[in-house]
Amino acid sequence: MDTALLSRRRLLGRGLAGTALAAMTALGIDLRPAQARAWALRIAEAKQYASVCPYCAVGCDTLIYVKDGAIVDIEGDPNSPINQGTLCPKGAAIYQLHVNPNRMTQVLYRKPGATSWEVIGLDEAMDMVADRVKKTRDETFQETYETTDANGKPVQKVLMSTTAIFSLGGATIDNEWNHLQQKLLRGLGIVPIENQARI
């Protein structure tokens, strides 16, 4: 294959699997037939749903396989004009977003000065966040700021903003949520809004 034709995502997507297979092949073990059989068994009789990787703005298409109400596999969609069946290493791990015993399912809170975390309710956590946002905004919101004009004369300009709050979204926040989040934050006068998926 002409590697010059490989896109970055295709190269990344094949890189890890290729390395593992090359290592096993060097030992005289060809895992490909076994891998293919295991995968075919896993998705046998599973329902297939089209979706999109939530991690970044590339928006690679995925196929989600569901059996007995549970996700059994997620793969890149080979019919996608965007990713043509491939996923980068991050996207290839989307399955673990849903199926992962280490995934946090409760809100953990560590009080200031405390050395351990405690489980708190989601409603309580949301109230705490709302209280802190309101308090910080009330204390730091600036309607105007002082500057000078071209002649050095002091002037007052409209600001209507707080620089004390910054929002950093996670890569798994989808477009719709990001849209609502930036509307809410801009309505509060918060300008620094960023998302982890782009940095």
Ligand code: SF4
């Ligand atoms: S993170 Fe997801 S959408 Fe972004 S390149 Fe990787 S697989 Fe595609």
